[in-house]
Amino acid sequence: MPLQQAVRVTEDDVILAHLMSERELELAIVFKVQQDTRNVGQNEIRRMLLYETRGGIYQRLIGPAGRIEWYRGTIDSPTFQKLKILPSEDWVDISRGTLTLADTAQRFATLNDLRVTMYPHHSENVDKYESNLDQFPITLILISTDFTGDYTIIDGVHHSIAAYRKYFLHSPTTFTPVSAYLGVCEYPCYWHAL
Numbered sequence: 001m002p003l004q005q006a007v008r009v010t011e012d013d014v015i016l017a018h019l020m021s022e023r024e025l026e027l028a029i030v031f032k033v034q035q036d037t038r039n040v041g042q043n044e045i046r047r048m049l050l051y052e053t054r055g056g057i058y059q060r061l062i063g064p065a066g067r068i069e070w071y072r073g074t075i076d077s078p079t080f081q082k083l084k085i086l087p088s089e090d091w092v093d094i095s096r097g098t099l100t101l102a103d104t105a106q107r108f109a110t111l112n113d114l115r116v117t118m119y120p121h122h123s124e125n126v127d128k129y130e131s132n133l134d135q136f137p138i139t140l141i142l143i144s145t146d147f148t149g150d151y152t153i154i155d156g157v158h159h160s161i162a163a164y165r166k167y168f169l170h171s172p173t174t175f176t177p178v179s180a181y182l183g184v185c186e187y188p189c190y191w192h193a194l
Helices: 011-021 026-033 040-065 077-081 089-094 101-109 120-131 157-169
Strands: 003-009 068-075 139-144 152-155 178-185
Touching: 003 178, 011 040, 011 068, 011 139, 011 178, 077 101, 077 157, 089 101, 101 120, 101 157, 120 157, 152 157
Parallel strands: 139 178
Antiparallel strands: 003 068, 068 178, 139 152
8 A cells, every 4th residue: 555554534634734834824823833623613714724725726626526535644755756746737737748746856857947947936946845855844635546546746746846856866865755645535536647
């Protein structure tokens, strides 16, 4: 099973993890202190905040997917290298249609790749994460139709590209297992990178 040490978690746990990864979101700082996912009021506020900031992803991806079972665990090097990226116009363009983390990271490693230079905010974010990778460990939010199928990153793309460059492209170092939340649902829809 590619997701190792998997334990079942709630959607509220995933929402909290997602908000905590939004370092630029000032309001998320407040919720880092209040991490009680048993508090219904806090959960509703966090859900509202997430839908306000990332509603495009969650309304299109999670709503149509139906019931999702969430798990937390770690992924190893072979699984990490096979990750897919959420299909959006910019990532399709940068990855040249493959939507694989490996191809996308390779594009960022190639200086002056035209597709990457068309999206300077992505380059800035990837560079920022790579320079701070040791201080800010990766936590990914993934989705799939099962435990063994393709995992698609729905949060943590810049961080993943930065880690891929560090571990596999620049001066390769020993890979550290990556913390991940995985949503498993029955129906493939928009998010499922084929």
